[in-house]
Amino acid sequence: MDWKLSHEKLISNPNSAYASLVHLQEEASMQCHSSVSPTLGCPLRQYSGGLSDTRTSCGASFCSEKDSLCHAGADTVEPMIRPKPVSLKRVYAMLGPDWIYGVVGTISAFVAGALLPLFALGMAQSLVAYYMDWHTTCQEIRKISILFCCGAVISIFAYAIMHLCFGIMGERLALRVREMMFSAILRNEIGWFDDLNNTSPMLTGRLQSDATLLQTITVDRTTTLLHNVGLVVTSFIIAFILNWRITLVVIATYPLLISGHISEKLFMQGFGGNLSKAYLKANMLAGEAVSNIRTVAAFSAEEKILHLYARELVEPSTRSFLRGQIAGIFYGVCQFFIFSSYALALWYGSVLMGREISGFKSIMKSFFVLITTAIAMGETLAMAPDILKGDQMAASVFELLDRKTQVNGDAGEELKNVEGKIELRGVQFSYPSRPDILIFKDFDLRVCSGKSMALVGQSGSGKSSALALILRFYDPTAGKVMIDGGFLWVLCYLLHETKHQH
Known part of the structure; x- marks a missing residue:
């Protein structure tokens, strides 16, 4: 390759290695800044030294680290979906x-x-x-x-x-x-x-x-x-x-009686409540200090760590004090309800006895x-x-x-004879956990029956992804994965039946 040529002349040849590298870099940049729609497609250039029956993928390995950084925040802030209530x-x-x-x-x-x-x-x-x-x-x-x-x-x-x-x-x-x-x-x-x-x-x-x-x-x-x-x-x-008279009076006070006893029981279990979140920062600080005790000792930062730890305990102590006061007040109110109900029932009983009822x-x-x-x-x-x-x-x-699985291997036609010809035609694929990172685009692969083929490439180029599609660990987003000219689910059904027969 003549490195003295200009950029325009080097990229003018679509089958050159330079044009392929530039094309891959542009696609990696686009994937990092915007989501790739499964319907969008650009034909890949055949790589000049590749296998005759194979076209390369989009090169997800060139942008995997950047993409993971770009989408790390989106993965962590994914909203929690509440399950539907069950009858x-x-x-x-x-x-x-x-x-x-x-x-x-x-x-x-x-x-x-x-x-x-x-x-x-x-x-x-x-x-x-x-x-x-x-x-x-x-x-x-x-x-x-x-x-x-x-x-x-x-x-x-x-x-x-x-x-x-x-x-x-x-x-x-x-x-x-x-x-x-x-x-x-x-x-x-x-x-x-x-x-x-x-x-x-x-x-x-x-x-x-x-x-x-x-x-x-x-x-x-x-x-x-x-x-x-x-x-x-x-x-x-x-x-x-x-x-029945005293019974009706006591039943009328049952909401106060029962709620009072329930609240009393709950307050006796502990007035501090769940302060684990309030102590979370203090616990994290203590854990970091202990795990890095050599660094703390080297910089003589013991006093500073103690000061930071004491400062983190101020808020939980204040909240615990306030909760204790509130719990005490409501505990007294509950006792008031209980004894007032007793007093009302006994007073009404004295009225019934006084009237000789x-x-x-x-x-x-x-x-x-x-x-x-x-x-x-x-x-x-x-x-x-x-x-x-x-x-x-x-x-x-x-x-x-x-939940119904997205890959159903229990349906299909049983094959009597399997030659073993595997073909991937126009496959487009991205992992379900990373739908924005495109692994394959217009990927073709043909493996003849009885032949061995090596998938060669750098780490992250999609070798294991191709095997995962053939084993039907995943289904492609677009394209076809076939065996002997039929869809792969036929093979899955055959393997399923063979496993049960043995």
Whole structure:
């Protein structure tokens, strides 16, 4: 090549190496600054020393590093797509094979829930018995003690059977969900695994956590709900039979009572809240200082690091103090609601006794039964936020199960004889994880049956990408990948059938 020629004369020959290099550089620059549409195409020049049956790709390796820098920001700010909500009917339909355990567990949950109001009724009856004469008191207390012992034995069997049945249902549900998720993962195309959200550690973590969480929000939620249903129904029946007037007054204050007990339970768990994000900067600073302790010691920067660390702790300390004050105020408000409800019920009971409408016995029994029920409901419903927040995770499970692979190898015509002639015709391809980086454009390749062909090129020139297309790890954006003149999915079907036969 005469290097004394001008740029115009060197580029005038479209088949020259100089023109090919300039053309590749221009395309690399265009790809870095704008997205390449699959419909746009420019015919590649045949490379003068290449294989006779092969045309080169667009040279993605010349711009791979620049493109990764250009698009790094776009990959990191990609919005998180929320999965579609899943109906409860579909979630609970997965428990269908173990319905017998559900029936037995439901009956046990109702019995276990009914024991607490009966316990409160016994306590109220024992309190009333102490105001009777000594002989009657001894008889009543003896009777109540025997009933308490019987209730203790029944509660052992009821709670054991309830947790056993629902535990078996939960474990079998988790096993089925893991098997279905693993099968769904294996059905996906190779390009799906290129996504950073679908790496091996992420998927193995989802197999463990998502199935367990689905078990929790399905089985534990059902257990809590059925237990509370038995609790409420039994307590209301007993209270309305004993004294319907005081029952209506206490039920009117139930929203304050239950919300007060729920808030009290939540505030007792910790007033600081989740401050992990607030401590994130301080933790990162400490981690960097420890990992680079030699550099810190070499520059005598210990005092500076301590000053920076203390400054990062100011904001979490302030937020924790404010949350503590707010939690204390609301805790006091919750206590006010609870004791005000007690006061209203007892005051109204005194009014009924003063007018001789109701007696002390019926009022105290109804009051104890309803108040004990409210406390129990508040403690169990305090766990509701932890159970309900798993709905989105359950939706992600079904999103994985419902996903249809973009490469379907289960359809096609069975070939009796395969010669093995492979041909790539006008292939255009870019990886699904990097759709803006074009790997092949108008790429042609023909490999005859029984012949060996070497794909030669620098690192990143597309050698492994060509093999991935032949193995049908990916489908081309445009063009055809054929074997013996037919589309590649015929080969995939043949391999699929052969694998199952062996």
